[in-house]
Amino acid sequence: MSPTDATADAASAPLPHVGTGTCPTPGEDGTARCADRSTEHEDTLDLRLPDELVALFETGQLGAGTDAQDGQGQQSRGESTAPPPSLTPAGDDLLDGVADWGPITTPAGVFQLVPVRVERDLPLVCRWMNDPAVAAFWELAGPQNVTEDHLRSQPAGDGRSVPCLGVLDGTPMSYWEIxxxxxxxxxxxxxxxxxxxxxxxxxxxxxDRGRGLGSTLLRSxxxxxxxxxxxxxxxxxxxxxxxxxxxxxxxxxxxxFSAEVDLPAKRAALMIRDRSLRDLL
Structure with missing residues (x-):
């Protein structure tokens, strides 16, 4: 099960995503043609190359004869395929400095994402992962080494995923992966x-569950x-x-709620917060 399944606002709480795709329609020549849509926020595929891939072409690090593969970040639970080589130059910050994002003032109090330090935070995170309501979706219950392997695999990667403690008014009370x-x-x-x-x-x-705190922090x-x-x-x-x-x-x-998505270990709800709609929703 993907670690996206967390306990956000209830006894068992992962957070879903769901999207509405564009269905192709047959043209006169029998080939598939996409119906013309004018909706501004439809989840259609953006064909612009990622900036990281463009940078590699410009610097010559990705040349003719090299197979460009989709980049992978943290491995989802149930996904057995090993990640391909990163398309991002080593040392790049792929998430624009999560450690420096906060603190911020929310309706629930002062909140901050603090990157996990395994030596300090492992016992706490392991205890949360062994809560039955959490374990049902994260599948990281068991001895500390199970949680430790999951935590260490992220900082050891190329920065595509950053595990953090959520600290509210000075108290660690949640676990996040950005x-x-x-x-x-x-x-x-x-x-x-x-x-x-x-x-x-x-x-x-x-x-802290079931009283709206999860929604408040998610929005923030x-x-x-x-x-x-x-x-x-x-x-x-x-x-x-x-x-x-x-x-x-x-x-x-x-x-x-954008779409239902079949992932290797679950059927997920694809949830999207759009920049263009943030003042409306």
């Missing part, structure tokens, strides 16, 4: 656009990502479709 959805295996399953930013989240304490972090990442036009999430409380939390946070 990732490049367009460079993640998820991009194989929906019409990704360059710089799409993904969110996985779980609310740690049972007392999604808007913060849009503020701090000018190239990003959308924040996305893909919770398990069965996790109704989590889907509801995303809807309350200004995300729209």
């Amino acid at each position: 990732y490049r959805a367009d460079l993640d295996p998820l991009a194989r399953h929906y019409p990704a656009r360059p710089h799409d930013t993904g969110i996985h989240v779980l609310i740690g304490a049972v007392a 972090i999604a808007d913060l990502a849009l503020d701090k990442r000018p190239a990003c036009a959308r924040v996305v999430a893909e919770p398990d479709l069965r996790n109704i409380p989590s889907v509801t939390a995303f809807l309350s946070a200004g995300f729209r």
Whole structure:
């Protein structure tokens, strides 16, 4: 199951994504033609090459005869394919400095994303992962080494995913993963656009669930990502479709239900928060 399935606003809470695609219609010559759509926010495939790939062509790091592959970020639970080589030059910050995004003032208090330090934070995150309501969707229950392997795999990568503690008024109370959805295996399953930013989240304490806190923090972090990442036009999430409380939390946070997506380990709800609609939803 993808770690996108978190406990956001209820006892079991992953956050979903769902999108509406454009259905091709047959032309007179029998080939598929896309129906003309004028809706501004339709989830159609953006054919512009990612900036990272363009940069590699310009610098000659990706030349003739090289197979350009879709970039992958953090490996989704149930996805067994090893990630291909990164299309991003080493050392680039793919998420525009998550560690420097906050703190921010929210209706719930002062909130900040603090990148995980395994030596300091492993026991806390492992305890949350062993909560049955969380384990049902994250599938990281068990001894500490299970959670440790998951946490260490992200900082050891190329920066496509950053695991963080969510600290509210000085108290760690949630776990977040901010990732490049367009460079993640998820991009194989929906019409990704360059710089799409993904969110996985779980609310740690049972007392913090089911009272709107998840929605409040999701809205704040999604808007913060849009503020701090000018190239990003959308924040996305893909919770398990069965996790109704989590889907509801995303809807309350200004995300729209875009489509149902079949992922390797689950059927997910694709949730999208658009920059252009943030003042309306």
